[in-house]
Amino acid sequence: MAVRSVPEVVVRPAREDDLDAIVDLFATVAAEGRWIGTEAPVDRERRRQAMADALGEERTALLVADAQGQIVGELSLRLAGYGVADLGMLVAAGWRRRGVGTALLAEAVRRARAAGAHKLTLQVWPHNTAAIALYERFGFQREGYLRRHYRRRSGELWDAVVMGLPLD
Ligand SMILES: CC(C)(COP(=O)(O)OP(=O)(O)OC[C@H]1O[C@@H](n2cnc3c(N)ncnc32)[C@H](O)[C@@H]1OP(=O)(O)O)[C@@H](O)C(=O)NCCC(=O)NCCS
Numbered sequence: 800m801a802v803r804s805v806p807e808v809v810v811r812p813a814r815e816d817d818l819d820a821i822v823d824l825f826a827t828v829a830a831e832g833r834w835i836g837t838e839a840p841v842d843r844e845r846r847r848q849a850m851a852d853a854l855g856e857e858r859t860a861l862l863v864a865d866a867q868g869q870i871v872g873e874l875s876l877r878l879a880g881y882g883v884a885d886l887g888m889l890v891a892a893g894w895r896r897r898g899v900g901t902a903l904l905a906e907a908v909r910r911a912r913a914a915g916a917h918k919l920t921l922q923v924w925p926h927n928t929a930a931i932a933l934y935e936r937f938g939f940q941r942e943g944y945l946r947r948h949y950r951r952r953s954g955e956l957w958d959a960v961v962m963g964l965p966l967d
Contacts, residue, residue: 805898807866808865808902810862810863810864810872810905811865812860813862813863815851817863817870818847818850819847820869821850821863822841822843824872825841825846825889826839826841826843827891828889828891828892829841833926833927834930836887836922838951853875858879858914859875860914861873861875861876862906862907862910864902864903866894872889872894872900872903873889874886874903874906876911882916882918883918883919884907885919885920885921886904886911886920888900895929896929901936904933912966917966917967919939920961920963921939921962921963922959922961923960924958925944925959925960934962934964938964939962940962940964942962942963943961944959945961946958
């Protein structure tokens with residue numbers, strides 16, 4: 800796959816001192832209101848604590864895209880005991896369409912495989928064509944469709960697409 804080069808961006812595991820920046824990024828993308836499950840306002844303290852706890856866990860991975868000290872993307876992986884790793888990711892609005900998502904996802908696939916996962920899974924809003932296009936480029940397939948599944952704070956019930964990528 801041709802990966803557009805973003806030489807200034809390095810994908811690496813998150814560290815404790817990244818957590819405030821990751822929470823900021825998360826809150827900013829949540830405030831966009833259209834792309835991720837979490838809605839604004841984000842409970843920053845709770846989110847930070849959850850990530851701090853995850854840093855020490857064997858079955859979770861938290862990756863960041865680091866652009867010379869600025870955290871411009873984040874990806875979390877959680878490996879279930881039955882061998883499926885669930886992922887969530889986001890890239891800062893000003894850094895999208897420059898290969899950051901691709902770099903994060905490539906590293907996540909590598910790590911999931913190395914951790915013994917036989918499959919990656921995720922959920923995505925049907926209107927999130929950017930994310931679906933990225934996942935399909937990596938070979939994810941649509942495996943299911945959850946109708947009127949997630950209640951938003953507005954009271955709307957949103958559908959979600961379930962996607963999967965076998966690794967075995
Ligand atoms: C989805 C997201 C992570 C993609 O990250 P990214 O860094 O922009 O992705 P890349 O630049 O690596 O794009 C790789 C490929 O994905 C597809 N893609 C990405 N953005 C796209 C868009 N807006 N429209 C169509 N295809 C798109 C393209 O095939 C693209 O390759 P190309 O640029 O050579 O055409 C990013 O848009 C994002 O963070 N969105 C908000 C949060 C979000 O939706 N998270 C996922 C929740 S399920």
